[in-house]
Amino acid sequence: MKYGVGLFPTEPLPKMIRLAKLSEKLGFSHIWIGDSHLIWREAYVNMAAAALNTSKVKIGTGVTNPLTRHPSVVASAYATLEELAPRRFIVGIGLGDSSVETMGMKPARLDFFEKTIKQMRALLAGEEVELESGKIHLKHPCKNKIPIYVAASGPKMLELSGRIADGIIVLVGVADEYLRQAKEKIEAGAKAAGRKLSDINLVLWVPCAVSDKAPAKDAVKAHVARVVAHPLPYVLDPKEQKVLEEIRRTYDYYHHMDQEANHAEVIPDWLVDKFAIAGTVSECRARVKELKKSGINQIAIIPYSAKGEDREDTLRGFAKAIR
Known part of the structure; x- marks a missing residue:
């Protein structure tokens, strides 16, 4: 089992660099940088800075999209990053979430998404791509193959990912039944x-807060709210459905994954256990032990901080939990 860290660039670049360095020091194998240009700092700048300040950790977008980032732009960015730190980068890409919603746009359609993945692979390999406007190619293609990981939650996207992706960032929660149904798709x-x-490669994307000093569940509720609101490969029970309806009514994309967001208040504690890892070091250790049986290749935690603490505390706490 590998362990990764999803870092949303909500803080100035020097702090993000410290988090990246700490992640590698603690033994995490992957760092995934969020890409939502209106609410977070620039993803590709953060990725370059992380690469320059670490030596071996793999770095990917967690995740980009083919709408605000044209496939040719993504290909050029990764080809350039590859020159900086060869064989350390991964494209993490999905249909588009807060990055497109804050622009008043809608997520990509599945057929469009599949086409853009093919275009991206071709451009990275130095091949010519046919657009409506004509043929294009990248003058500085990659010498090494860059893996493409697709973020997926709904049944159709999970199936598409199974067909086309090198890896899948699985966004369905942590309950055994949820993971079983996702893997079937x-x-x-x-x-x-x-x-x-x-x-x-299956990467389980998990909001996480670890603290032996303060209640941790509240810290992850804003993130859980977004996961519950995604299309999912299973049917929610009546209690969960009621929560979902309230999330859809209150969700604010300008406070996407924001611990202080009003929509966090909608999430009850019992739902957190189905969608997150949150608790003391020993509680998180027990949860990870169960997840190891699921056939997932990597658990990527998105660290949140319990009251009075910092994301660094969750990183250190989780590192203790997996020893």
């Missing part, structure tokens, strides 16, 4: 493409 997509589930 991924495997169906993989089989349709003549692949096996074992060919695909």
